[in-house]
Amino acid sequence: MTATDSGHELSITRYIQAPPETVYRIYTERTGEWWAPKPYATPIVEWDLRPGGRSQTVMKSPEGEDMPHEGVFLEVVPNERLVFTNAFTAGWNPQVLTGDGCDFAMVAIVTLEREGAGTRYTARVRHWDDAARKRHEEMGFHEGWGIVAHQLAELAEAEAEAKAPA
Amino acid sequence: MTATDSGHELSITRYIQAPPETVYRIYTERTGEWWAPKPYATPIVEWDLRPGGRSQTVMKSPEGEDMPHEGVFLEVVPNERLVFTNAFTAGWNPQVLTGDGCDFAMVAIVTLEREGAGTRYTARVRHWDDAARKRHEEMGFHEGWGIVAHQLAELAEAEAEAKAPA
Secondary structure, three states: OEEEOOOOEEEEEEEEOOOHHHHHHHHHHOHHHOOOOOOOEEEEEEEOOOOOOEEEEEEEOOOOOEEEEEEEEEEEEOOOEEEEEOOEEOOOEEOEEEOOOOOOOEEEEEEEEEEOOEEEEEEEEEEOOHHHHHHHHHOOHHHHHHHHHHHHHHHHHHHHHHHOOO | OEEEOOOOEEEEEEEEOOOHHHHHHHHHHOHHHOOOOOOOEEEEEEEOOOOOOEEEEEEEOOOOOEEEEEEEEEEEEOOOEEEEEOOEEOOOEEOEEEOOOOOOOEEEEEEEEEEOOEEEEEEEEEEOOHHHHHHHHHOOHHHHHHHHHHHHHHHHHHHHHHHOOO
């Protein structure tokens, strides 16, 4: 047996002018407001924030089409780090993805690092082969994850500003 | 996107005449003594028992051939439950297996349930497709996992007996 583990990674990073605690709270408690690039919406978010816990989101297109995504959390460190994958569904059932949309497995490592008065948000998304990485990139990874990072930042910064001393 | 998650499972179960605490201790602290079917040995066991922690074993054949296995733990509940997979290496790097031996991903769910004065040991091993399940079965899953369950049971039962009141 030989093994390869190069990661086939795509990543995005962004500075958010709000502390990690605020970003984490918006990330996990107001997920439906920023998860999908507008005008897409995310009417359903079922997150069980523990290793093995279910991660379900359903996005809705402006035309009303539902796009369900099932996965699990692998690591949860509040205010610091979330790792999740679609390689399993809850209960550690191996998941094989097929169809028109996302037909490949990935694992996402999201970190929130304190940087000055704000947060360095970084999302690293890894794939099992380079074909999947390329397909994900061509599907618009950088644009999509960039837009939703911006939406996340807007909510977190609005909350941080509202709480700042006058 | 559509998803399938049937599990493609192989499993084995065995009653062990020792309490779960003893079985868990032997499982995790004396791994090298039972992990490989004798006369194979397991000179290297590097286990970091937490979600995302490294699971490395190196088995050695009687002819001296090394067989390394890398993976991670997904869930660790002492005395009750261990879940591990070779779909990742430590650090959440997606792992693609190739070569002569085990060239497929799997996830193992090992449970220790108290049953009378002893333990019901069950190992469920799931695969991403039925071809892998079949290949694993043909490689001798039931024989191999059966032998090592027997080796685990012998060690646990010897310890439980040594500790029993006269």
